[in-house]
Amino acid sequence: MKTPAPLALALSAALTLALSTPASAADGVQVLAPGLTVSTTVTGEGTGHNFWTVTAQVPGGSSPDPDAPPAALGTREHADALVTALRGKGFAARAEEVAWPAFADTPRGALGWRVRVGSFADRAQAAATAGALTASGFTGAVEWTGQDGPEAQGPQRIRVAAVDPRRFTGQVAASHGESVAGRRTTSALAAAAGALVGTNGGFFVIDPRDGIPGEPAGIGVYQGLLQSEATAGRPALLLGDRPSIGVPRTALTVGGHEVNGVNRKPGVIRNCGEPGDVPTDRPRHDTTCTHAGELVLFTPQLGTPTPAGDGVEAVLDARDVVTAVRSPGGEVPAGGHTVQGIGAAATWLNGHARPGVRLPVGTRIFEGFRPVHPAGVVNGGPWLVRGGRVAVDAAADGIVHPGDPSFVYGWGVKRNPRTMVGLDRRGRLLIVTADGRQPGFSEGLSLIEGAQLMARLGAVTAINLDGGGSTAMAVDGKLVSSPSDATGERPVGDALLVLPRR
Helix, strand or coil: CCCCCCHHHHHHHHHHHHHHCCCCCCCCEEEEECCEEEEEEEECCCCCCCCEEEEECCCCCCCCCCCCCCCCCECHHHHHHHHHHHHHCCCCEEEEEEECCCCCCCCCCEEEEEEEEEEECCHHHHHHHHHHHHHCCCCEEEEEHHHCCCCCCCCEEEEEEEECCCCCCCEEEEECCCCCCCCECHHHHHHHHCCCEEEECCCECCCHHHCCCCCECCCEEECCEEEECCCCCCCEEEECCCCEEECEEEEEEECCEECCEECCCCCEEEEECCCCCECCCCEEEEEEEECCCCEEEECHHHCCCCCCCCCEEEEECCCCEEEEEECCCCCCCCCCEEEEECCHHHHHHHHHCCCCCECCEEEEEEECCEEECCCEEEECCCEEEECCEECCCCCCCCCCECCEHHHHHHHHHCCECEEEEEEECCCCEEEEEECCCECCCECCECHHHHHHHHHHCCEEEEEECCCHHHCCEEECCEECCCCCCCCCCCCECCEEEEECCC
């Protein structure tokens, strides 16, 4: 029996051939402009070795995020007890160990145990069993084993846009559309800008409880203007004459006082990552932290009235002179700013913001200790490749949630749609999407599989961008990928656009 090649090896072999072969000789390659190609590869072994099953869920909370992983893993003791209880009700339950993947900063051994019932040829049979579990007082989710992770094979649908800065005369830009607030589909953003290629960009707020829908959940720079602060320690794609990947840091002040955020609700920090955040001042993905005393700056590009709430808000004109002090909530003046304070920051603002007083606004971006001035920045994480080697820093990036193995299991171990970016030794920007969560069509990639793919494509550095139902690619303004949401293409916060020369 022939041993199947590792998925990342098979994918990268096909894509590497496509990327290095003239379009006339390579199947699935589009040359959109000199120095810009899009390669499409479908590979994998099909569905014969996969099946439907029901995964019993452990007690856990709910999330408004449509990509939030269900609570599927528990301890060995919990799994054994759950198997016993299920068998007592007549269900053929089994416990399965899930191992830690080869992340760069996590332990080895068991991540946790999942409990499953049955192996079914079609989804309807699994759904009937899930319904029976519910009737017996349990909770179960119908799952396809093709998305379990490293043990499963394809199929996979991968697209790679390669931008060669030595030949491509256009530009790569980040876009939020008409405003920072609000959500738009990737294809709509790409079409509006006349982009040759567009993909979804960074993480963003979906639910109003987590902030302003559409705002970046991490750093965001558009047309050279900082519109959202960095999440400490998380990587990002920096755009300009030569794209780069690094860990930017933002430093903001108003009247010499530290500003905590830009264009977000004071005291509400999606993905955490700043001093004083509760429950953690470290990055924690898809978690909303709070902070009792913050100063937040708003720009005219917000595109919506500032959040109403507690505290105080000062209105600044184009010269940073205070023109009014009001309760929070109102328009940002064209060319000016507003700044809101809560808690101790509100006390400071009340003492310093008086009409006619100038409060200079300072916004700076650093990479290490070096100031940088990128034309655009799209947030992301975790790292996938560093120095040409797979190096997924899932714990440091906040993908590992202490005490909750189900999160990293669902988000990083299981296969999902992915959007990734990397830079190869030739300086080419590789923008990669993988369709996923579509049994028999495209399963998606685990974080490790995504990192392996980027490394084998030649990336010397690469990071993950937003994925899941957000993953999308458009060519000439038309959607070419297959988003996983049942409702179709998901509106997102921003997009990464490859624009023709103007």
